[in-house]
Amino acid sequence: MAQRESAAQESGGRQNEASLSERFSKALASIDRQAPTLTYLGLGCWIAWNTIAFSGSFWLHETDNSSITENLMLVHLLACFVTLAAVALFSDRCSRWIAKNRTTLIGGVVACAGTLLLCNARAEVFGDAFPHAGLTVLFTSGCILSGAGTTMLFLRAAALFGTLAPHRALYRLAECTLFSIAVYFVLNGCPQPIAVAGFVVLPLLGAGLFCIRQRDVRGEKQVLSTPVQLTRKFWVLLLSIGLCSTALELIRAYVLISVPPYFSIDANVTSQLIEIPLMAGIMAAILLTKSRRDGFAKLYSVAACALTVLIVCIAMFSLNTPAVASGAWVVCTCYNMVVWAMLYYLVYQWRAGALRIMALGNAALSGGTLAASLLAMAYQASHISDSAMRIIIAVIGLAVLVDVLFVFSEKQINGMLLPVDEGSEDATAGEGGAQGAAKQPGKWKLACEEVAKAAGLSARETEVFLSLARGRTAQEIAEREVVSIYTVRAHTRSIYAKLDVHSKKELTALVQKHVDEGE
Numbered sequence: 379m380a381q382r383e384s385a386a387q388e389s390g391g392r393q394n395e396a397s398l399s400e401r402f403s404k405a406l407a408s409i410d411r412q413a414p415t416l417t418y419l420g421l422g423c424w425i426a427w428n429t430i431a432f433s434g435s436f437w438l439h440e441t442d443n444s445s446i447t448e449n450l451m452l453v454h455l456l457a458c459f460v461t462l463a464a465v466a467l468f469s470d471r472c473s474r475w476i477a478k479n480r481t482t483l484i485g486g487v488v489a490c491a492g493t494l495l496l497c498n499a500r501a502e503v504f505g506d507a508f509p510h511a512g513l514t515v516l517f518t519s520g521c522i523l524s525g526a527g528t529t530m531l532f533l534r535a536a537a538l539f540g541t542l543a544p545h546r547a548l549y550r551l552a553e554c555t556l557f558s559i560a561v562y563f564v565l566n567g568c569p570q571p572i573a574v575a576g577f578v579v580l581p582l583l584g585a586g587l588f589c590i591r592q593r594d595v596r597g598e599k600q601v602l603s604t605p606v607q608l609t610r611k612f613w614v615l616l617l618s619i620g621l622c623s624t625a626l627e628l629i630r631a632y633v634l635i636s637v638p639p640y641f642s643i644d645a646n647v648t649s650q651l652i653e654i655p656l657m658a659g660i661m662a663a664i665l666l667t668k669s670r671r672d673g674f675a676k677l678y679s680v681a682a683c684a685l686t687v688l689i690v691c692i693a694m695f696s697l698n699t700p701a702v703a704s705g706a707w708v709v710c711t712c713y714n715m716v717v718w719a720m721l722y723y724l725v726y727q728w729r730a731g732a733l734r735i736m737a738l739g740n741a742a743l744s745g746g747t748l749a750a751s752l753l754a755m756a757y758q759a760s761h762i763s764d765s766a767m768r769i770i771i772a773v774i775g776l777a778v779l780v781d782v783l784f785v786f787s788e789k790q791i792n793g794m795l796l797p798v799d800e801g802s803e804d805a806t807a808g809e810g811g812a813q814g815a816a817k818q819p820g821k822w823k824l825a826c827e828e829v830a831k832a833a834g835l836s837a838r839e840t841e842v843f844l845s846l847a848r849g850r851t852a853q854e855i856a857e858r859e860v861v862s863i864y865t866v867r868a869h870t871r872s873i874y875a876k877l878d879v880h881s882k883k884e885l886t887a888l889v890q891k892h893v894d895e896g897e
Contacts, residue, residue, distance in 0.1 A: 417591040422557035423584030433646035457525025466737035473602040479589040486585025489527025495520030536736040537598040540725030547722040552657040606731025616742040618786040623746025631754030649707030675791035681713040682782040689775030796849035825892040842869040
């Protein structure tokens with residue numbers, strides 16, 4: 379009798395636990411359905427954390443120079459770079475667990491622990507309780523833990539944003555930036571102990587927002603698990619990202635490295651105020667204008683040109699002023715946002731490789747910033763003279779200009795970012811209404827169908843033609859249509875002959891012409 383009662387109690391306990399878990403999952407699913415934006419704001423918490431950490435806000439007021447922020451950036455970025463490189467190298471294995479809520483929460487906890495160590499590793503907090511070596515160990519440990527933890531949160535966003543249509547992804551990125559600015563100013567208005575506590579828990583808050591998403595919306599698992607064959611243009615893009623990132627960080631560090639933290643904090647506050655109307659303008663433009671793929675190329679070129687102007691101002695006129703520092707922050711934010719939007723565009727276009735693409739892209743950003751930080755520290759230690767430093771900045775500026783004009787120009791970007799069907803994806807479809815989008819084909823698909831009908835393509839040729847127009851390779855089409863690659867090549871030759879084109883580029887231009895005529 380006693381054994382039966384004990385077994386019944388254990389069974390009842392398990393049922394209660396299961397029931398509680400189910401109720402919690404249903405509550406999260408209900409929140410996600412009613413407010414799908416919330417889960418995307420997890421990236422906003424990540425942006426806010428980086429802004430606070432690298433500006434020294436809330437936790438570096440007492441120090442008399444900004445060298446500690448440079449040390450933070452150096453070690454933190456090294457940890458980020460190593461983590462990103464490892465994930466890119468083993469992306470097939472990592473894709474199995476990176477989107478799991480348990481992994482996301484672990485990343486948030488690790489980042490929180492690292493942030494707590496960073497905030498406590500100050501001599502004014504411990505006094506003589508720890509020797510200098512002990513503080514160094516605490517600080518370094520905090521940088522490594524925060525770098526690895528926040529990187530896991532960034533990678534969690536890869537699938538979320540990679541399944542959004544390109545301009546919806548850019549809209550969400552601007553929204554996350556505005557959210558991060560709001561978080562920054564809310565904490566800035568709090569007493570310092572509360573602000574520091576908010577800074578510490580930001581990664582955990584971001585992880586919690588990511589964990590609201592409990593379901594596979596519009597193919598998140600597909601873009602994570604499907605491998606991708608990266609093109610030569612993608613590797614050129616990574617080199618371009620690394621070069622521009624080096625230039626941006628070199629400007630920021632050159633202006634701020636030898637001044638008190640309040641100089642950096644004031645410059646950052648000014649940049650945040652400038653970014654508010656800028657981000658609002660980007661969101662309004664996306665909502666009010668027709669989405670066109672060449673907008674990304676123009677955004678990238680504008681950001682790179684603004685970077686070149688900053689380099690000229692510093693290298694030629696030695697303008698080490700708060701205005702230049704604020705401009706560097708704004709350009710850095712805009713450039714990073716455009717880069718992420720382009721990477722998410724590629725994920726959406728290829729429907730694959732989300733983890734590898736975002737890990738490599740952000741590794742290029744981190745690697746460029748890391749190289750610039752090393753140069754800045756050498757300059758601060760007087761290993762590089764001021765005149766030599768300005769020459770280095772000028773040379774890098776010239777390299778950026780050559781890159782934008784010739785190596786990775788607007789034409790090159792448009793050749794890589796092929797048109798995709800996103801015209802029919804409204805706000806609802808963008809957050810999970812895949813069925814609505816499927817019932818209403820986009821302008822690009824309709825134009826493809828019109829071209830195919832006018833050229834007299836067969837049903838099978840039309841299917842291959844649609845895939846070619848979306849930028850898929852012959853191997854990808856063969857796997858998708860479950861035919862041999864030789865069959866795909868035969869269909870491709872027939873399609874080119876009927877359309878009187880000789881390359882995929884001419885095919886894309888033909889479809890784009892029909893889209894423009896339809897508008």
